[in-house]
Amino acid sequence: MRTDRCGDLRADDVDRSVTLCGWVDRRREHGEHLAFIDLRDRSGVVQLVIDGAHDLRSEYVLQVTGNVRLRPNDTANQALPTGAIEIDVAEVTILSTSDPLPFPLDDRTEVDEVLRLRHRYLDLRRSRMQRNLEVRARVNSAVRTAMEEQGFIEVETPMLIASTPEGARDFVVPSRKEPGSFYALPQSPQLFKQLCMVGGIDRYYQIARCLRDEDLRADRQFEFMQLDAEASFVSQDDVLVFISHAVASAAEAITGERPGEIPRMSWLEAMERFGTDKPDIRFGMELVELTEVFAGTEFRAFQAPCVKGIRVPGGAETSRNRLDEITDQCRSWGAKGLVWMKVTEDGLNSPVAKFLTDDEQSALAAAMDAEVGDLILIVADERRAARHILGLLRIELGRPPVTEGGLHFLWVVDFPLFEGMDDAGNPIPAHHPFTMPHPDDMDALDRGDLLDVRSQAYDLVLNGWELGSGSVRIHQREVQEQVFGILGIGAEEAQSKFGFLLDAFRYGPPPHAGFAFGMDRLTAILAGEENIREVIAYPKTQSGADPLTGAPTAIDDRQLEELGLRVLPPASQA
RNA sequence: GGUCCUGUGGUGCAGUUUGGAGUGCACGCCGGCCUGUCAAGCCGGAGGUCGCGGGUUCAAAUCCCGUCAGGACCGCCA
Known part of the structure; x- marks a missing residue:
C-alpha cells in the first residue's frame, strides 16, 4: 500500500x-x-x-x-x-474517516489519565507513548541479547500454578475440572527456575509476566514483567556480573552510553546513611548519626536509643507553616515528633534550642556540617524508626525528578537473613526461605543470634527505585531444614508447601543463585517517566480497573455454576 | 485499612480563600474568507447536571456532611 x-x-x-x-x-x-x-x-x-x-x-x-x-x-x-x-x-x-477526538494528541496538553486509558488506542498515537513503547522494546531486546551473550537460554514457565502461601496475595483461577480447587497465577517463576537448575538447564532466563494482588502504586501494577534469571555453579559475584551486564546493555541501548561498574553498599550502610534499603544516591542530605552527641543530654525528647538528623541546605527560609506540615507528615509516618532547627548567624533558631547546652549545640552543628542558612531536622526514636522516618523525609524534601542526575545504579548486599520477629516469636525471612545464609555468619546461625545473620541476598537499585533482588539459594537439605526449623516451619508443613522442590533437591541439586528485576521500572527510568503506566501499553488504574475494557467485571451465573462458585453478598455494616 | 490532593462546555485551565446571574482564557469543533503555511491567520457560531446526593442560606461551582472516580503516599508488596 x-x-x-x-x-x-x-x-x-x-x-x-x-x-x-x-x-x-x-x-x-x-x-x-x-x-x-x-x-x-x-x-x-x-x-x-x-x-x-x-x-x-x-x-x-x-x-x-x-x-x-x-x-x-x-x-x-x-x-x-x-x-x-x-x-x-x-x-x-x-x-x-474519524470522528473528532475526545482529547488532543499533541505533546503540549497533559490529558486526564482515565480519559487516556479509556481511549488508549488514541493515546498510543501520541509521540510520548510511541517513544516509550519503542524504548520498552529496545530494553527488552538489549536484555535478551545480553543474557544470551552470557550463555543463558530462555525457558518459559506456566501461568497456571499451585498457590504457595508465602509472599504476596495470589491471583487465583478457579478450576472447572476440579470445582473448589484453584490455580494461582505466578508471583514470579521462583520455584520453577530453581527446578530448572535441578534439571541441568545451567543458565536460565526469561522475561516473565508476574502477578501480585497487592495495592497499586506509581511503580507497581498487578501484572509486571521481570527479567528472571538463575544459574548453576556460580557465586554471588557471578550473578552481579551477569545482571550488571544486562542492565548496562539496556541503558546503553537507550542513552548510547554504557554505565560504569555498579558500586556496592552493604544493607547496614544503606540503612544508616539513607534510611532505606533502596537509596537514591543522586543527591546528598544523608542521615547523620547524632546519638553520641546527645548521649548525656537533659533534653528528654533526645533521650532515645537513636538520634539522627538530616541537613537541608538553604532550608532555613522554610516557613513555620511548612515546618508544621513536615512535622505532621512525620507523625503520620509513625514519628513521635520532629525537631527542626534553623542555622542562623546567631546560632540555632529552634523551639527546643533552649533545652540544649552550648556544647551540644556546637557539637550538633559540627556533626551536621551545618552552615548558616541550613535547616536541620532531627528524629529521636528506636533505631529502626528513626532511620525509616528520616529516610522518607530525605526523599520527600530532596529527591530530584526522574530525568535529573543521570543513572545511579547501586548493588545493596549483605541483607540480613531475617528482618525481625513476628508476633509468635518466629523470625521473618527478609528475602525468601530458600536464601543461603552468609558463609561468615553460620556460627551465629548455629548459636541462634538470628538477627545478626546476614544472607547472600542482594538488591539492585536505580535512582532510588528497587529494580530487583536475588540470592544464592540453599541447595543442601540440612541447611534448608535448619532454616525451616528456625522459621517455625515443621517438616510436614514444609513438605505440603514446597514438597515438590524439596523432593527435587533429593536428586543432586547443583549450587545455584539467581536474580530478577522489574523491566517496567527499568524502562520507565530509561524513558524518563515517573510512572510505569507510561511504559505499559494497557495498564490499570490505582484501584485495579481497566477503563478501556471495564475489567474487572461480573460473570454470569452459568459460568459461576460451572466453576462451582457462589458469590457472597457485599459485606454490610454491622 | 489510613493520610493528602484533584473533579468547572470536547480538551487544558482560571474562578472556590471572602457565597451574589454559568463569568473568563487558550485549544478543539461547525460555518465563512484566505495560493506558502508549519501550534497558519482573520470573521462568525454552537457547545455546561460546575462528578453525584444531602444540608446550611434569601442565594452555593464557592461553606458543611456523605458518596463516587482519579492520583500521590503510609501500611501492604517473602
Missing part, C-alpha cells in the same frame, strides 16, 4: 514518486487551491501540498501518491527531519 514511511523522506528522495499512508496530523488550509497537511505514521510526519478541494479532517487515514520535491525558497522547516522536502500530491484516497 505504500512505498515509503512518512518520516523517512529526505532531500535525497527529491523527484521520486512515492505512495504514503498515514493519519492527518495537522491541517493548514489556505482556500481551495492550497492546503498543507502533515501526514503522520510511526516514523514521523511529512508535509503534503494539496491543490483542490478535499474534505480532509483530523485523524482521517489517507493513502497519497505524489512527487517528493524540495520546499520553495525559505520555507524549509529546520525543526522537522523531513522539513527540507514536501509531497506534491497527485492522488488522495481516504482510507477511513
